[in-house]
Amino acid sequence: MKYVHSPVLLDYILSDLVQETDSYYLDCTLGEGGHTEAILNRYQNIKACGLDRDSSVLQIANERLAVFGERFSSFNINFNEAGQLKESGLQFDCALIDLGISVFHYKSSGRGFTFLKDEPLDMRLDSEGTSVEHIINTYSEKELKDIFYKYAEERFTPNIVKRIMQSRIEKPITSSLELATIIENAIPHKFRSRNIHPATKVFQALRIVANNELDNITKGIPQVLSLLKKGGRLGVITFHSIEDRIVKKIFAELNKECLCPPKLPICSCGKVREVKIIGKSIIPTETEIENNPPSRSARLRIVEKL
Numbered sequence: 001m002k003y004v005h006s007p008v009l010l011d012y013i014l015s016d017l018v019q020e021t022d023s024y025y026l027d028c029t030l031g032e033g034g035h036t037e038a039i040l041n042r043y044q045n046i047k048a049c050g051l052d053r054d055s056s057v058l059q060i061a062n063e064r065l066a067v068f069g070e071r072f073s074s075f076n077i078n079f080n081e082a083g084q085l086k087e088s089g090l091q092f093d094c095a096l097i098d099l100g101i102s103v104f105h106y107k108s109s110g111r112g113f114t115f116l117k118d119e120p121l122d123m124r125l126d127s128e129g130t131s132v133e134h135i136i137n138t139y140s141e142k143e144l145k146d147i148f149y150k151y152a153e154e155r156f157t158p159n160i161v162k163r164i165m166q167s168r169i170e171k172p173i174t175s176s177l178e179l180a181t182i183i184e185n186a187i188p189h190k191f192r193s194r195n196i197h198p199a200t201k202v203f204q205a206l207r208i209v210a211n212n213e214l215d216n217i218t219k220g221i222p223q224v225l226s227l228l229k230k231g232g233r234l235g236v237i238t239f240h241s242i243e244d245r246i247v248k249k250i251f252a253e254l255n256k257e258c259l260c261p262p263k264l265p266i267c268s269c270g271k272v273r274e275v276k277i278i279g280k281s282i283i284p285t286e287t288e289i290e291n292n293p294p295s296r297s298a299r300l301r302i303v304e305k306l
C-alpha cells in the first residue's frame, strides 16, 4: 500500500512535542498514521493511541500500524469527544492535533474534496457532517456569502454566489468539477493565480463548514488537555489563519492566571493558569515546502500542561 500523505513539521514533532521520557502518545487526527509511525519508530518505549472521525482513513492507518502490535490502538471518534477516553482510565504524556484533511481525502476518498476530478459533492468526514451538495443547493444567498467572505476571504464572493444561485435554479449542483467551473468562471482571468486553482479557498471554506471544523477546535482542545498528565505537551498544527487565530486565543486564555479586569484590586475570577506556552509558533522551512507543497500553510503551536 502506498501512502499519499507526508506528515508535516515532523522534525519538530519528534523533538519539541514528544520527549525522550514520554510513554504514551495521543494522535487526535491519525489520518494515514504518518506522524504516529515516525514516533513509534523513533521512541521504542512509547505507545500510541490514534483517533480519526473518518473510518476509511482510520482503516488504512490501522493496517499500516499493525506491525507495532500492542504498542498501537485506535478509536473512530471525533477529537471533540476525546474526554470519553478518561472513562477507560487513559492518560497521555503528549498529544497532537494535526487539523484539516489528509492528502488521502483529495486523492482517493472520492468525496469531492478535489476540483481536479469529477466526484460527488460531499466532503463529509463522517455522518455528523452536512454534505456540500446540501449547503450549495439549499443555503440562502446571504448564508453562502457569509461562508465565502468569512472562511475563504474571497473578494469575488458576490459574483460566485450569483452564479451558484443562477445555476442551481436550472438544476442542482452535484459534482465537484461543476462547482469548481462555476467558481473559476466567476473570477476574472487577471485575478487567477498561476499556481493555485481559483476554487481552492472556496472549497476549503465549504469543507470547514460541512464538518463544523472550527467548533471542533474550541470543544476539542480542553478535552484533549484533560487527558494529558501534568507536564504533558499538546501540539496543534493549523492550515488556515482562522484556525490559527482560534488556537492562539485558546492557548493565550489557558496561559493566563487571572481573567479579572485590570482595575480590580483583588482577583475574584478563580481562574488558574492551565498551560505554559512552549516557544514561538513554528512554520515549515523552504525545503519542507518544496518537498511537500501541502505543508505550505502549516503552523505548529505547542503548550505544556501545568
Ligand SMILES: C[S@@+](CC[C@H](N)C(=O)[O-])C[C@H]1O[C@@H](n2cnc3c(N)ncnc32)[C@H](O)[C@@H]1O
Pocket (backbone or CB within 6 Å): 005, 006, 007, 008, 028, 029, 030, 031, 032, 033, 034, 035, 036, 051, 052, 053, 054, 057, 077, 078, 079, 080, 098, 099, 100, 101, 102, 125, 216
Ligand atoms: C492532516 S490529516 C492528519 C495526517 C496525519 N498526521 C499523518 O501524518 O498521516 C487530518 C486527519 O484528521 C481527521 N480529522 C479531522 N477532523 C477531525 C476531528 N474533529 N476528529 C478526529 N479526526 C479528525 C481527518 O479525517 C484526517 O484524517
